Amino acid sequence: MSRNVIGWLQAAPLAAVLGCFLAAPIVMIVIVSFWGATEYSIYPAFQFDNYEFLFGSAVTYKVFLATFKYAAITWALTLTIGFTVAYFLAFHVRSLQTQIALFLLCTIPFWTSNIIRMISWIPFLGRNGIANQTLIDWGLIDEPLEWLLYSDFSVILAFVHLYTLFMVVPIFNTMMRIDKNLLEAARDAGASGWQTVWHVVLPLTKPGIMIGTIFVVTLVMGDFITVRFMSGSQRANVGRLISNDIGLLQYPSAAATAVVLLLTVLMVIGILLRFVNIRKEL
Template sequence: MMRAIQDFFSRTLAYWQAAPMALVFGFFFLLPLAATAMVSFWEYTEYSIEPAFVLTNYSDAFDGCISSLPDLCTTFRTYLSTLFFCGGTWLLTLIIGFTVAWFLAFHVRTMTMQIVLFTLCTIPFWTSNVIRMISWIPLLGRNGLMNQLLLSLGIVSQPQEWLLYSDFSVLLAFVHLYTFFMVVPIFNSMMRIDRALIEAAYDAGASGWQTLWNVVVPLTKPGITIGSIFVITIVMGDFVTIGIMGGQQIASVGKVIQTEISFLQFPAAAANAVILLISVLLIIVGLTRLVDIRKEL
């Protein structure tokens, strides 16, 4: 009997070890997610919220999308705006993050210096995102340092309004805030590359660009995918950055949800949150189909 019990626990030891984390994951993630999905089917009026099972909140989210064709409805335009910021931020953070990771991994020789440079990269995270965004306003504003510099150099004849409260300022803030989320996984992948492979590529006559494209990039794909997932998931749901740097004038899915919550329209906000979650999951599934990120984990 005791032998059987010992065999049982030995076979299920991994499950027992994973149980505490599974409980935390279920309580703090799966349970709130299930509650959000449930509330998305409830009815609501200006004065009340009633438990029910209706599809009104989802149909209202796409109200007029068919009748307005070939023009895009408000929901599709909002998602296109969000995808524009998501795609632009992803591309810029990928270029900058890959360059920084390449420098740290292949041009910084000592571990001590790598740690020092990584610490310098984390210094901006010692302050809140809001403070880091607000710091751009005196730089990019109508009477800010950038406009004063352009005017003094004679490059422009009047202050440039597009520097602040525009798509440019929103993209700039996103890149400033989230590039480091791309640097870390890419750097981790690059550090796992066997340096003998790079030396072999050079010995075979490959140029620097050929080595980069045919050796480094393929072996760095898991890190690129993980960094892309980090950046895309954060940007898709962000509303604070777009609100501050866009001057409350630029639409995004996150801002729509935040506005509905502020007006106590919780079922509508929950429905939009579920739609946003499905959209993000589809993007993540597409990325994971391209690269097996399990090699990185």
């Protein structure tokens, strides 16, 4: 038996799993996106009504813009926090045991449900919550801040809380592979701490940053429950559009929106992969 045949046989189980649980559902969603729907029924067809309605509505562009806004702000904040945490763990903590302990400490909140961690912010940020009461007691404000909860601020805060670890892990993994002699060589050459980070650490950490970016951006763009709870149903993103259509049993419309969202995410990932070759990291 030739090596090519053996290779195909070895890849067949994984290909079958990916085909059944990844490719087949996507194909079904694409097919359903061309179907028609009335108030009482769904009927198979091949028409572009769902896409025409989607792209012909000003709400669609507004919601997509809000989705990109959430993704961009969350990415910037998680990158800043993730890079800082990973840099501290990789280069300022000398003991391997301490590194592992601190890294596990970062993962403790992720041992609970995303929903529990998300809604835990509600009593903290509420009008009579801990944050407002503390600020009033300190004399910093005279009345509760209304924008702490059920606003873009609370949505982005929850996103950062939920997804920062997805930025920390790949960046930390990449930094741990950097030869420490390079940092010493930079210092010997007269580089300051910021120059070392900018010209040595950051370029060598690009694969981890890109992997973390892909994780964070795709998760934020596909999320809908966080926007619903943390905005008090006053904000919307593409995920909420899909969720609302499903709730109204408008599956073809939901499928069309899902296809557009999938293509948008794939284009974003394609653009990101143009900047760095992450195969070396994988």
